[in-house]
Amino acid sequence: MTTGIVAWMKNNLFSSIPNTIATVFILAILANFIPGLLDWLFFSANWSGETQDDCVKDGACWVFIQAWSQQFFYGSYPTEEIWRINLCLGLLLSVVIGSNFVSKTIRTKIFVPLFLLLPFVSILILNGSWIGLEPVSTDYWGGFSLNIFLAAASIIVAFPLGFIWALGRRSTMPLAKSISVLLIEFFRGVPVLALFFMGSVMLPLFFTEGTNVDKLLRVWIVLTLFMAGYMAEVYRGGFNAIPQGQYEAADSLGLSYWQKTLLIILPQVLKVSMPNILATFVMLFKNTSFLMIIGIFEILSTTQAALSNSYWLGGHANEGYLFVAMLFWTVCFGMSVISSSIERKLNTEHRK
């Protein structure tokens, strides 16, 4: 018999003596480990209740997550204003996903400008004071939505900024070149945590005395510059992949430097860089959890605050950190899916 599950197992799991030993060994470990885990996660878990006294069974106390879910996701943002956060997240999602379903012309003429404006529109909506909504100070912004907003806002600004730095690095003008190299190497060579501390301590020195620059604004600037340094290097790889003939063809048509760069080179650079751009995005997004250390109430600090709350001192660290891990994983996986769909789309557009 050469087909069927028995044959498959014989070929793949028990093909030789070492293979058989390895299979048995791994199965034994899994058998030891999985039932307990499933039991803790699901079968003996506590699913409903209000306080930790409702967690009577041995398993996970999901009541903890439930009770704190608003904090985890929206921080201390006023409950009646939470629709503003949802609106901004909705805008972000619809621009990113929507751009997959429109024609190339609409994408470049409408979705790209929308995408670049999004951080500023979101700030207007979330802050509210400039557009006649209830003002909400950044002290109340927090939770996982803050991780998403900070990462997205930094990525969106770093997108063009990194491109300009990469162009500067290729420039024949000595000043533009050396400034770009300096910026790129600085922001790539210093750990992001050190940059955060420098941002909180040093950045205010650059602003005029007496102005109190918002903490989140400083974080945004630091994240953006850090990201731009990485993006510039990603773009550099993309530039190297463009054949010289593309530049020559653009030159021979009489296109100016900027026309050539934006119409011919940029789209092709973006296309070849797409996998690396996504990898950089994911890295930056995960790095937003470092913000806990400088006292920003993002998801990880919120979780710690919840864990040390006097009503919830029952030791819910497992549930809390598992939940945080799941949130990050879900968003990163989502970005993977979106990016591979963009890649497929670009591929089919160029050679059907």
Add this chain to the structure above:
Amino acid sequence: MNTENTSSHTTSEEVIIIKDLNKWYGDFHVLKDINLTVHKGERIVICGPSGSGKSTMIRCINRLEEFQKGSLVVDGIEMIEDVKNIEAIRKDVGMVFQHFNLFPHLTILENLCLGPIWVQKKPKAEAEAIAMKYLERVKIPDQAGKYPGQLSGGQQQRVAIARSLCMNPNIMLFDEPTSALDPEMIKEVLDVMIELAEEGMTMLCVTHEMGFAKKVADRVIFMDGGEIVEQNTPQEFFENPQVDRTKTFLDQILNH
């Protein structure tokens, strides 16, 4: 006059004047004292062994290559460092490359419209009308919506020719336009070039297609070692070469 040759359109107006042109790559002297005057409507074929500087010479004409000494005037515009002059010359000179160099992220129609829309500032509808006119001339209007990667090499090269023509150039440069093509596709590209020559386009063509040279060229130039070694009418050039190096070269490419 050679009976095979299409009628000459050459006029007395000088459109390219190259004087004592010299170019070095570091220590390597690629072009040595090149002197060449091209008249409006003239068709010139440039041949020579690889590394002889023939591509480099025509690439100097639209400033894809810089030169260090000498002067170059195209359509009355002096080739100097000034970006304005360079862009003015490039608008006047079309170029077709060995590897087509179409823009892979744009459709055929978008490839053709790019120059008219962004350089000549024409409205989109007018640019598309021009593009379709030239696509019909190179006989592939039905491919307008496709991407370059979906076309054969011969089709891509015809698109590249059409893309240059959309800019309505006075001079066309061809840099080995058929060298990257499969044999069965060479003819379709040469046919387009012959048609263009018959319409009186000023052409400088680096090629080893000697049949094409005999048929359309007013003058054949032989280059070797960065110099123009010999130039003559095709008939004289092929039947009665004067210089030994030319004879050796012709033996090699005609009798293989």
